[in-house]
Amino acid sequence: DIVMTQSPDSLAASLGERATINCKSSQSVFYDSNNKNYLAWYQQRPGQPPKLLIYWASTRESGVPDRFSGSGSGTEFTLTISGLQAEDVAVYYCQQYYNTPWTFGQGTKVEIK
Amino acid sequence: QVQLQESGPGLVKPSQTLSLTCTVSGGSVSSGGYYWNWVRQHPGKGLEWIGYIYASGSTSYNPSLKSRASISLDTSKNHFSLNLSPVTAADTAVYYCARLEYNSGWQPLDYWGQGTLVTVSS
Numbered sequence: 001d002i003v004m005t006q007s008p009d010s011l012a013a014s015l016g017e018r019a020t021i022n023c024k025s026s027q028s029v030f031y032d033s034n035n036k037n038y039l040a041w042y043q044q045r046p047g048q049p050p051k052l053l054i055y056w057a058s059t060r061e062s063g064v065p066d067r068f069s070g071s072g073s074g075t076e077f078t079l080t081i082s083g084l085q086a087e088d089v090a091v092y093y094c095q096q097y098y099n100t101p102w103t104f105g106q107g108t109k110v111e112i113k
Numbered sequence: 114q115v116q117l118q119e120s121g122p123g124l125v126k127p128s129q130t131l132s133l134t135c136t137v138s139g140g141s142v143s144s145g146g147y148y149w150n151w152v153r154q155h156p157g158k159g160l161e162w163i164g165y166i167y168a169s170g171s172t173s174y175n176p177s178l179k180s181r182a183s184i185s186l187d188t189s190k191n192h193f194s195l196n197l198s199p200v201t202a203a204d205t206a207v208y209y210c211a212r213l214e215y216n217s218g219w220q221p222l223d224y225w226g227q228g229t230l231v232t233v234s235s
Contacts, residue, residue, distance in 0.1 A: 001176075031218070040221035049209055049225040050160065061223070093160060097219045101175040102150075104160040 002026050002096050006105035012113040019081040021108045023094035028074045031098070038098035041070055041079045044107075045090045053092075054079065086112060115140040117210045117226035125233050130198035135210030135226055136191065143168045143188040148213050150222060151184060151195045153206040161206075165213070166193055200233045207231075 003026040013019045029038045037057035042050035052061045054070035057077055067082045081088055089112060094105040121133035135149070142149055151163040164174035166184040174182050183196045197204060207228040214220040 034218060036218070038219060042222075049211075049228050050222075051225070052221055052223050055221045095160075095221065097213070097221055100162075100173050101177070102162040102222075104162075106159045 001101055002029065002098060002103050004094055004096055004103050004105040006092075006094060006108050008108060009106070010109040010111065012111045013084050014113045015084055015086065017084050017113075019084050019088075019110055021079045021092055021094075021110075023072075023077040023079070023105050025075045025077075025096055025098075029096045029098040030074050037073050037077070038096055039070075039072070039077050040095045040097060041068075042093045042095065042104075043088075043090045044093065050093060081110070084110070084112065115212060115224045117212065117224055119208060119210050119226045119229040121208075121229060121231070123230060123232060125200055125204075125231060126235050127201055127233055128199045130196055131200050131204060131231055131233070133195045133208055133210075133229065133231070134192050135194070137193075137212075138191070140212075141188075142186055142191055142193055146215055148215060149184075149186070149193045150211045150213060151182075152209045152211055152222070152225075154209070154228070155203075155206045163195065163197075163208075202233050205231065205233045 005024045007022045039057040041054040044050045058070040069080045091107045116138045118136050125131045148165040150165040166172045186193045209228045210226045211222040212224045213222045
């Protein structure tokens with residue numbers, strides 16, 4: 001199985017500040033054949049199901065605000081929230097869909113300072 | 114707009130079978146190119162993929178469940194189901210159904226149900 005490890009486990013930032021979450025995979029999730037990283041980011045607000053934010057490591061899902069951005073390749077990835085808003089309080093998960101079993105990071109809880 | 118809704122008992126006794134159904138609206142479980150998944154979340158914990166089923170009936174499961182999971186499809190009711198047996202308290206979790214697309218390769222889980230809490234207790 002591909003192990004996904006996120007850091008930090010939690011963070012607190014002020015409104016309008018930048019928040020950065022890291023994700024490392026135990027093996028590369030990059031396919032040479034199509035030049036894509038099989039890495040997604042999800043947001044889970046309290047009491048809600050996960051919501052897809054980013055896929056292919058850096059492509060925003062339709063309707064996701066542009067303050068959310070993803071970067072990275074191979075085994076190291078980053079989710080950045082530029083200008084934290086109150087509605088961004090949530091747990092964020094990375095997930096690889098390179099091969100089964102699909103696996104998720106342990107989650108990063110984002111709070112407002 | 115695709116919508117998924119889980120249903121089933123909220124309480125299951127240890128050693129028995131957990132049975133859940135996911136009803137799909139706004140799309141067909143028999144459509145090619147889509148895989149129908151189950152994912153669970155232990156209380157206060159992260160996400161664990163259980164398995165998926167395709168329109169053809171082919172399935173894939175997480176080996177961590179040690180062959181206890183079984184996913185089936187009912188195209189006449191446009192739903193798919195999860196059976197997990199035998200259960201223990203460690204299977205207490207919120208169970209989600211979710212869809213992913215296969216389009217020249219795997220895609221992420223794009224539509225999710227609201228989730229249903231299943232407690233395993235005598």
